[in-house]
Amino acid sequence: PSILEGIEDLNREQVEKLLARTKELKIGSPARLPLKRKISVATSFLENSTRTKLSFIMAINLLKGIHIDFEAEKSSLKKGESLEQTLLTLNYQGFDICIVRTKETKLLSQFKQRPPIKMINGGDGTNEHPTQALLDLYTLNELFNGELAGKKVCIAGDCTHSRVTHSLMKLLPQFGIEITLCGPKEFLPKEIPAGIKTNANLEEALKETDAVYLLRIQAERHENQFDMSTYNEKWGLNLDLIRQVGRKIPVFHPGPANIGIEVDQELVDSNLWMAHKQVENSVYVRMAIIEAMVTNGDTNIGAKYNTI
Numbered sequence: 001p002s003i004l005e006g007i008e009d010l011n012r013e014q015v016e017k018l019l020a021r022t023k024e025l026k027i028g029s030p031a032r033l034p035l036k037r038k039i040s041v042a043t044s045f046l047e048n049s050t051r052t053k054l055s056f057i058m059a060i061n062l063l064k065g066i067h068i069d070f071e072a073e074k075s076s077l078k079k080g081e082s083l084e085q086t087l088l089t090l091n092y093q094g095f096d097i098c099i100v101r102t103k104e105t106k107l108l109s110q111f112k113q114r115p116p117i118k119m120i121n122g123g124d125g126t127n128e129h130p131t132q133a134l135l136d137l138y139t140l141n142e143l144f145n146g147e148l149a150g151k152k153v154c155i156a157g158d159c160t161h162s163r164v165t166h167s168l169m170k171l172l173p174q175f176g177i178e179i180t181l182c183g184p185k186e187f188l189p190k191e192i193p194a195g196i197k198t199n200a201n202l203e204e205a206l207k208e209t210d211a212v213y214l215l216r217i218q219a220e221r222h223e224n225q226f227d228m229s230t231y232n233e234k235w236g237l238n239l240d241l242i243r244q245v246g247r248k249i250p251v252f253h254p255g256p257a258n259i260g261i262e263v264d265q266e267l268v269d270s271n272l273w274m275a276h277k278q279v280e281n282s283v284y285v286r287m288a289i290i291e292a293m294v295t296n297g298d299t300n301i302g303a304k305y306n307t308i
C-alpha cells in the first residue's frame with residue numbers, strides 16, 4: 001500500500017512476502033541491499049517511543065537511507081499550515097516515506113484516496129500498531145518453526161487501550177492462531193471480533209496457551225484512574241505461575257514493560273522472556289516494510305492538479 005495504517009491494508013500474500021524478506025535481511029542473504037537508489041525517510045513521533053522510533057531509524061541506516069526527524073512542534077504546522085500541505089512539502093523535498101506516531105486515531109485515513117506521501121503508522125492512539133504486530137508474527141513464526149496454525153496465544157492485560165492488540169486480533173487469526181484475551185473486565189474490549197475468546201482467569205488461560213503476550217497498563221490513555229496497587233497480585237505474571245502449569249510458556253511483551261506490575265523481574269531475566277527477540281526482529285521487519293513500500297510502484301502519490 002501507499003499508506004500502511006492498519007493490518008487491513010495488507011493482504012495475506014503481502015504479509016508472507018514481508019516475513020520471507022525479513023528472514024533474508026536477518027541472515028544477510030541473498031542481497032541485503034537491493035535498493036538501487038538512496039532512499040529518504042522522515043519520522044514524526046508525536047507520542048513517546050523508544051523501540052518503534054529507534055528501530056525504524058536503525059532500519060533506515062541499514063538500508064543506507066537518509067533519515068530526518070521531523071519535529072512537528074517546531075514546524076510550520078504551528079503557523080497554521082495544514083497537515084496535507086506539510087506532507088506534500090516532504091514529498092517534493094524528496095522524502096519517500098513519512099513514519100508517524102499520533103495520539104489521534106485514524107489520522108492517516110483521510111489521505112488514503114490521494115496520498116501526499118507514502119506513510120507508515122507507527123502507532124495511532126488506541127487504534128493500531130501494524131508494524132509491531134508484524135514483528136510479533138515474525139517472532140512467533142520463528143519460535144514455532146513456521147508451525148503457526150492451531151497455536152494459542154493469550155493476550156493478557158489492558159487489551160482495550162492496546163493498539164497492538166487491535167492489530168494482532170486482525171493479523172494472527174489469518175495464520176490460524178487462536179487468540180484469548182485475558183484481563184480485568186474494564187480492560188476487555190466491548191467489541192471483540194468473531195473467533196477471539198476471553199478468559200477472566202489468568203491461571204486458567206495459561207493452562208490452555210502456547211504463548212502469553214503481556215500488556216502494560218496504559219494509564220496515559222485511561223479516562224478514569226485505575227487502581228494499580230493490587231494489579232500485580234491479581235494479574236501479574238511470574239515464574240511461579242508458569243511453573244504451576246508445568247510447561248515452559250514463552251512470554252511476549254511489546255514494551256515498555258512495567259516490571260513489578262504486569263511481570264516480575266525473575267521472569268524478565270529468564271529465557272522465557274521473548275521481548276528482546278521481538279526488539280531484535282523489529283529492525284529487520286521494519287527494513288522489509290520500508291523496502292517493500294519504496295519499491296511498490298505506486299504512482300498516485302503527490303499533489304492533485306486541476307487543469308485550468
Ligand code: CP
Nearest residue numbers: 049050051052254255
Ligand atoms: N512497542 C512499542 O511501540 O514501544 P515504544 O513505545 O517504545 O515505541
